[in-house]
Structures are given as C-alpha cells and as structure tokens.
Amino acid sequence: MGKIVISENVSLDGVVQDPTGEDGLGRGSWFTCVGDGGREAWAKVEFEEALSAAALLMGRRTHEWFVARGWGSRDGAWADRLRALPKYVVSSSALDGPEWTRSTVVPAEEIPKLRQEVDGDLVVYGSGRLARTLAEHDLVDELRLMTYPVVVGAGERLFGETSAAKPMRLVDTRTVGESLVLLTYRPV
Template sequence: MGNIIVSENVSLDGVIQDPTGEDGLGRGSWFTCIGDKDREAWAKVELEEAMGAEALLLGRRSYAYFLARGWASRSGEWADRLRSLPKYVVTSSALEGPGWGNATVLKGDVVKEVAKLKRQVDGDIVVYGSGRLVHTLTQHDLVDEWRLMTYPIVVGAGERLFGETSGVKPMRLIDTHTVGDGLAFLTYRPVRDA
C-alpha cells in the first residue's frame, strides 16, 4: 500500500504560492531569502526524500513547472532520481510537448484515481507543489504525511497550503528539526479514527 506524502516549501503564514517570484504574485522570491548553508542543507533533505520515494504525484501546473526549469535534462544524483521515478500527473487533458519520462496521466475522478494509485504503489508517493491537488487530497483524507520545509518569512498573501475543509483535520507532529540555520522541517501525520 502506498503512502501519499505531501512535501512542501511553506512560509510561516502557510503560503506555498510563487516561492521563486516567477508567478508574478509580487511577493515571491521568499525561497531565495535563505543563505547558502540553508540551501545546501535543504538540498540534502530533498535528495534523501527523493531516494526514499517510489513515485511522484503532481498536478498539471507543477509538472509543467518542473519541465520548464529543465528537470528532464538536469544532471546530478537528485535530478537523476526524479527522472527515474514514475510520475503520475493529475490533469483533465493530455500532456503537451516533450515530457519528463515515466509520466502517466490520471484522468477522471481524482479521489478514485489516487485511491487506486495508493493500492498499486508500494511505498512513498511524494507530492511536490500541486496546491489544488493537495487541497483535494486533504479534503478527502488521502494524505498520509505532510513534510513541511518552513521558511522564516511571512509572505502576507498567496495560495496557502491548507484551504477550507468540510471539517477539522487533526494532525500529530511526529518529527521536527532545524535544517541549516534558519529552516524548520516539520512532519505531521493525520489523526485518524481507530
């Protein structure tokens, strides 16, 4: 059985939108506010996570984001690992242009398709970015773990990690540690009825 792992870069006030300033929100570039030591430590955590993953689950826009930034042709251990992983992309249309490799489009009812994917993949299915998809997965209790790389900045506006839900979603903090000098890496799991 697969585990859906939401892995996000997030500001102190929960913003996940436009961390690099490329989306035109006007409040971006908070991802680049960290120093070299923090960036190196962040990259190490990300590589370790990728090495432990069995698949990626992405929304169409996040898949396109990775492609536009050259991840399909980058070199290095991290890029090689992401390229080799099966990628499942939630979209209502076909993927356009050259792809990232090992990509499968999940069409139809997102909740049913992801539940089916969890039954098919044994291990961690990591979700990067994909804000709208994460909201849907959270609403339908499909997320097994949230890994939040928290940046020491308040953005003040933008799409947040958690949107409105139909009810309270209790979580349990299972791990926390400092990454570099200024990032907090928080890991939560849902508290489910026994």
C-alpha cells in the first residue's frame, strides 16, 4: 500500500503561492530569500525525496508548471529521476500541450485505489488544491513542510477551512542550510 506524502515549500505564514515571483502575486521571490547555499541544501533534500518516491501525484496546474519549466528535458540526476517516476495527474480533463514522460491522468475519486496499488511514497509537489482535497478526505499519510524564513503576508495558503480539525503529530524536524526548517508531520 502506498503512502501519500504532501511535500510543500511554505512561508512562515503558510503561503504556498508564487514562491518564485513568476505568477503575479506581487510579493517577489520568497523562495530566493535563503541565498544560494540555502537553495543548494534544499535541492539536496528534494533530490533525496525524489530518490525515495515511488511516484508523483499532482494537480494539472502543477504538472503544467513542471512541463513549462523544461523538467521533461532537463539534464541532471534529479531531472532524470523525476522523468523516470510515474506521474499521476489529478484532473477531470485530458492534458494539453507537451507531455512529461510516464504521466497518467486520474480522476480524484481514483486516488484511494491508486494509494492501494502503488507500493511506496506517492509524493505531492505543489498542487495546493489537491493537497487541501487530500487533507479534507483524510488521505494524507505524511506532511513535509520546507519552511522559509519569511512572512509573505498575502497569497494562497496551504490549508484553508476544513470540515473538522485535522490533528497532526510532529515526527521530525531538520534544519536545511542555514535558515530553512523541514517539519514532518503525520496524522494522529
């Protein structure tokens, strides 16, 4: 049985929107506030996570974001690993534009079945709407928050209203570089 792992970059105030400043939030690139050393340490952690993943689970917009930034043709071990992983794209419509190898569209209602079929971690990158849906339906087995030392002050946050409280237990903390903190939680 698979384990659904939400892996997100978040600001101190929980913002996940527009970390690179490309999407028009108008708050700049909060992702780069940690400098080159911090981003190198972040990339190492992300690569390790990709190596341990069995598959990626993402929303259509996140899939399109990766494709638009050339992840399907980039060089390097991290890009090679992401290309090799099966990618399950949660969408109610077919994918438009260029493909990313091993991508399959799945409707949201198929996620519990997919979780049963995949042996290992199904890692969710980005995909804020999908992350909220998974949490609402108690399908999150682990939450990994790479926390950036900045209060963005506006933007889409990882979690909004839920139908009930979703208690989590902190299972690990890890300093990444000089100013990032990776917080790992599991449902109680």
